[in-house]
Amino acid sequence: MPSERRLHPASFLFAIAGQLRQFLLPGVVVIFTAGAASGGWEPWWMFAVIPVAVGALLRSLSYRYHLDETELVVRTGFVFRKERHIPYARIQNIEAIQNVAHRLLQVIEVRIETGAGKEDDATMRVVPVAAYQEIRECVLGSRPASALPAAEAGSPEPGGSTIFRLTGRELLLSGLIDNRSAVVIAAAFGVIWELGLFDRVFGLFFDDEVSGRRFVRQAVRQIFGGGVPSFQTLAFTVAGALILFAAVTVLSMAWSYIRLYGFLLRRAGDDLRVEYGLFTRISATIPLWRIQTLTIFEGPLHRLFGRAAVKVETAGADASEQGATGREPLAPIIRRQDLKTLLEHVLPDVDFARLEWEAVAPGAFWRELRRSAIAATVGSLLFGLMVTWLTLGLRIAPPWSGNKLTWWTLGLLVLLLALATVHARRYTASLGWATRDGAVLFRRGWLRQRITVARFSKMQIVALHRSPFDRRTGMARLRVDTAGAASEADRIDIPYLPADIASDLHRRLAAEASGTSFQW
Amino acid sequence: MSADLDGPPDASPASVADGVHRQLDPRVIQLERITSFIASACISGVLAMAVVITWLAADSAWIPRLFAIAWPAITGLLAWHSYAWPAISYRYESYRVDHLGIEIRRGVVWRRQITVPKSRVQHIDVSQGPVERRFGLGSLSIYTAGTDYAMVALRGVTHERALRIRDHLLPKEAQDAV
Numbered sequence: 001m002p003s004e005r006r007l008h009p010a011s012f013l014f015a016i017a018g019q020l021r022q023f024l025l026p027g028v029v030v031i032f033t034a035g036a037a038s039g040g041w042e043p044w045w046m047f048a049v050i051p052v053a054v055g056a057l058l059r060s061l062s063y064r065y066h067l068d069e070t071e072l073v074v075r076t077g078f079v080f081r082k083e084r085h086i087p088y089a090r091i092q093n094i095e096a097i098q099n100v101a102h103r104l105l106q107v108i109e110v111r112i113e114t115g116a117g118k119e120d121d122a123t124m125r126v127v128p129v130a131a132y133q134e135i136r137e138c139v140l141g142s143r144p145a146s147a148l149p150a151a152e153a154g155s156p157e158p159g160g161s162t163i164f165r166l167t168g169r170e171l172l173l174s175g176l177i178d179n180r181s182a183v184v185i186a187a188a189f190g191v192i193w194e195l196g197l198f199d200r201v202f203g204l205f206f207d208d209e210v211s212g213r214r215f216v217r218q219a220v221r222q223i224f225g226g227g228v229p230s231f232q233t234l235a236f237t238v239a240g241a242l243i244l245f246a247a248v249t250v251l252s253m254a255w256s257y258i259r260l261y262g263f264l265l266r267r268a269g270d271d272l273r274v275e276y277g278l279f280t281r282i283s284a285t286i287p288l289w290r291i292q293t294l295t296i297f298e299g300p301l302h303r304l305f306g307r308a309a310v311k312v313e314t315a316g317a318d319a320s321e322q323g324a325t326g327r328e329p330l331a332p333i334i335r336r337q338d339l340k341t342l343l344e345h346v347l348p349d350v351d352f353a354r355l356e357w358e359a360v361a362p363g364a365f366w367r368e369l370r371r372s373a374i375a376a377t378v379g380s381l382l383f384g385l386m387v388t389w390l391t392l393g394l395r396i397a398p399p400w401s402g403n404k405l406t407w408w409t410l411g412l413l414v415l416l417l418a419l420a421t422v423h424a425r426r427y428t429a430s431l432g433w434a435t436r437d438g439a440v441l442f443r444r445g446w447l448r449q450r451i452t453v454a455r456f457s458k459m460q461i462v463a464l465h466r467s468p469f470d471r472r473t474g475m476a477r478l479r480v481d482t483a484g485a486a487s488e489a490d491r492i493d494i495p496y497l498p499a500d501i502a503s504d505l506h507r508r509l510a511a512e513a514s515g516t517s518f519q520w
Numbered sequence: 521m522s523a524d525l526d527g528p529p530d531a532s533p534a535s536v537a538d539g540v541h542r543q544l545d546p547r548v549i550q551l552e553r554i555t556s557f558i559a560s561a562c563i564s565g566v567l568a569m570a571v572v573i574t575w576l577a578a579d580s581a582w583i584p585r586l587f588a589i590a591w592p593a594i595t596g597l598l599a600w601h602s603y604a605w606p607a608i609s610y611r612y613e614s615y616r617v618d619h620l621g622i623e624i625r626r627g628v629v630w631r632r633q634i635t636v637p638k639s640r641v642q643h644i645d646v647s648q649g650p651v652e653r654r655f656g657l658g659s660l661s662i663y664t665a666g667t668d669y670a671m672v673a674l675r676g677v678t679h680e681r682a683l684r685i686r687d688h689l690l691p692k693e694a695q696d697a698v
Contacts, residue, residue, distance in 0.1 A: 459640075460664045460667075461640065462637075464632065465630065465631070465633075466627075467630050467631075479668070482667065483665040483666060485667040485668070491668075506633065511620060513635075513640060514638060515639075518639060518640050518665065
């Protein structure tokens with residue numbers, strides 16, 4: 001075993017392709033924008049990719065790794081040589097990515113993450129599938145992790161105990177609930193709009209009056225101009241919105257189906273293994289004791305369908321890393337009964353059934369109300385300004401008279417303030433914390449509920465914050481810092497605690513943290 | 521009360537973990553004033569250059585005039601801040617070392633109370649800048665595996681004390697972290 005290995009001979013292809021991909025989007029933009037303007041110099045700028053690609057190629061050709069008894073040694077570089085030693089004990093998780101091209105060549109890209117920083121500590125792009133299994137066994141070898149064929153796509157019944165798998169129906173449901181592609185589609189819509197494609201497409205079907213931008217301008221003029229919009233305009237607006245919404249949803253479902261196809265979470269020894277993907281197969285190994293925090297998320301649609309999503313943070317994961325486990329939830333969608341099984345695996349000590357949530361201070365409602373009331377006021381003012389700007393910008397004559405706009409803005413303000421009251425009431429009621437079975441739990445959100453759990457042994461620093469508002473109302477905010485807390489929303493950051501309880505909890509948690517020794 | 525807090529240098533290393541809230545060394549006020557004055561002077565100098573440039577370049581007269589009024593006001597504000605703020609923030613800053621770890625309180629308006637358990641300390645830097653050296657003060661930077669508080673700093677203790685706190689917080693025996 002302790003012999004030096006190289007990457008797969010085809011690695012250079014992927015090294016170059018990886019660099020090319022980064023240039024693809026700017027390149028397309030350059031070609032599009034430069035296309036119309038006279039044959040300028042811009043396309044030549046694309047040749048900047050060559051030195052970068054050569055650099056990646058050399059790095060890939062010089063890459064050597066070596067599986068030692070206790071550490072992984074990676075050597076790169078011809079001229080400036082670099083040798084990196086990664087003790088197995090420090091490795092947080094291993095992730096393997098296999099896209100269609102990888103599968104054709106029977107190779108796999110392996111990412112090894114320690115808690116050290118932004119960059120993958122060792123990305124092997126690419127090694128043969130057999131080598132991946134060897135690496136994984138070596139790294140996690142101290143334990144009898146058994147030789148599980150994890151990487152092969154569609155192996156019929158892999159070993160280990162399956163915690164849950166996602167059927168096609170669940171995948172589509174996940175797409176429906178997440179609707180994450182809405183952002184992408186909105187962005188695409190904006191680009192197409194800018195390029196004026198709508199004008200051309202609409203022009204084919206309708207007369208000039210309803211084409212693209214002119215149509216929207218007309219609609220705005222009719223709505224804000226105070227007149228009654230014509231039936232045609234109304235019908236087009238509603239139909240357009242419906243079609244767009246349906247398209248976004250269908251695309252989101254399709255995307256979810258492709259991305260998470262064959263999602264399987266199982267437990268092998270003390271590791272969780274996740275596999276998913278139709279074209280690009282991703283398989284990740286997360287040692288259970290490396291999990292820093294766990295967050296259960298339930299949006300309104302989740303509750304409607306009786307589902308939840310579960311996310312874990314490990315110290316190795318990095319939020320900005322494409323396709324890393326840090327980005328993808330441990331369970332994008334999970335049924336209630338499966339959730340129970342999953343929690344029993346990940347947090348066996350914590351008894352969720354017997355949790356008793358402690359509420360925040362009674363005055364929290366007023367503080368939250370003030371916050372959201374300020375937001376409501378700013379929002380309605382912005383609305384007023386935007387309408388003024390829009391009517392002036394689109395040269396709608398006559399623009400809304402000042403009086404009418406004032407009434408509209410006031411109406412919106414009243415509506416938003418009512419919403420703010422409901423929000424403050426429900427939100428402060430949803431806030432809760434608990435300490436139980438060696439873990440601290442934090443619950444918040446009424447439309448989008450989250451429960452975050454951090455074990456005492458994973459807490460790093462406990463901090464008590466007191467803003468001037470906190471001091472005036474006798475409250476405090478308690479924050480628990482953990483390693484690898486990439487997502488702002490998934491942190492333990494309990495606001496509006498009564499000051500004495502907060503300081504008590506602070507002392508207790510600090511003592512609990514001191515009492516346990518941290519293992520990454 | 522703070523005069524005798526940093527104690528005579530003959531105190532044994534164990535006494536650093538006394539569990540008492542201690543204020544910083546009072547000389548830190550002077551230190552902060554000096555560093556803050558240097559920073560303010562830099563900002564003020566850059567602004568003065570901007571005023572001169574607008575004076576030379578601007579077409580209208582009122583913009584340079586506005587700047588010429590604003591500059592002394594800003595400089596005065598910075599000078600006041602440099603002088604007064606260190607004394608104010610000194611009053612709200614304290615630390616406490618005990619056998620479990622270190623607790624740091626700071627913040628005049630937004631107050632924070634940060635507890636670093638001893639078992640979570642990854643490594644510690646003790647540093648001393650040129651001005652700090654003149655005052656015999658040092659800075660502690662305590663690193664943990666955390667995210668927001670990956671580094672917690674304590675400025676304004678005597679260098680000798682900073683070293684003792686470091687020795688107290690770092691694990692005595694080599695323990696396998698995994």
